[in-house]
Amino acid sequence: MPHIQLNQVSKSFKGVTIFENMNFAVEKGKIYGIIGPNGSGKSVLFKLICGFIFPDHGSVIVDGEELGTNKRFPNNFGIIIDRPGYIAGKTGFDNLKALALIRNKINDDKIKKTMKMVGLNPESTQKVKHYSLGMKQKLALAQAIMEDQQTLILDEPFNALDAESVENIRNLLRKFKQEGRTILLTSHNQEDIDILCDEVYRINHFKLEKVK
Numbered sequence: 205m206p207h208i209q210l211n212q213v214s215k216s217f218k219g220v221t222i223f224e225n226m227n228f229a230v231e232k233g234k235i236y237g238i239i240g241p242n243g244s245g246k247s248v249l250f251k252l253i254c255g256f257i258f259p260d261h262g263s264v265i266v267d268g269e270e271l272g273t274n275k276r277f278p279n280n281f282g283i284i285i286d287r288p289g290y291i292a293g294k295t296g297f298d299n300l301k302a303l304a305l306i307r308n309k310i311n312d313d314k315i316k317k318t319m320k321m322v323g324l325n326p327e328s329t330q331k332v333k334h335y336s337l338g339m340k341q342k343l344a345l346a347q348a349i350m351e352d353q354q355t356l357i358l359d360e361p362f363n364a365l366d367a368e369s370v371e372n373i374r375n376l377l378r379k380f381k382q383e384g385r386t387i388l389l390t391s392h393n394q395e396d397i398d399i400l401c402d403e404v405y406r407i408n409h410f411k412l413e414k415v416k
């Protein structure tokens with residue numbers, strides 16, 4: 205059974221078709237790359253997979269359960285889609301702490317360890333409103349991985365990162381894959397896609413076309 209399965213999914217917005225009878229299957233433990241020009245539907249695909257939006261027709265099935273029936277959101281997904289709504293007047297740590305309290309699964313040490321992993325200083329008193337773009341991106345990554353989420357849905361995870369940080373995050377994602385986690389990512393940088401992904405799909409004519 206595939207980990208994630210989209211069956212004959214159609215989705216349009218105000219008469220503009222994004223997907224039509226699209227099928228996609230994701231196995232555990234691989235890194236998938238989704239490519240396509242601006243506005244082709246990469247974020248829409250990820251939102252369908254996360255249960256943020258639902259198909260007009262067809263189904264999205266995660267671990268055998270269809271989203272939108274009994275199941276609203278998949279469990280254990282780490283997600284970067286659009287920029288999360290941070291509390292601008294709080295520090296990075298305090299923002300992550302507020303998110304961690306929702307599930308209450310992890311302690312402060314784990315949050316701090318995760319911040320270091322992505323290249324943020326957990327002791328910094330700097331408020332998020334004064335963060336650079338790259339620092340905000342690292343914070344987004346931190347929230348997606350801090351609870352050891354086993355499936356990562358990452359829309360443009362390398363956005364705004366400097367070369368050293370890109371290398372660091374690439375290594376992190378490789379390590380996650382070795383641990384058996386599943387990763388779906390988009391990137392406009394072909395090198396990220398080539399280096400990291402086991403399978404690559406391009407959005408073409410309202411469907412996913414396998415290119416690797």
Ligand SMILES: Nc1ncnc2c1ncn2[C@@H]1O[C@H](COP(=O)(O)OP(=O)(O)OP(=O)(O)O)[C@@H](O)[C@H]1O
Pocket residue numbers: 217218222240241242243244245246247248249
């Ligand atoms: N909630 C919505 N309501 C109306 N239209 C939407 C909505 N969400 C997405 N769209 C439209 O769907 C299309 C696909 O958008 P999407 O954000 O998935 O593109 P993308 O491939 O991620 O682009 P980019 O590379 O710029 O991130 C766009 O034309 C967008 O305007």
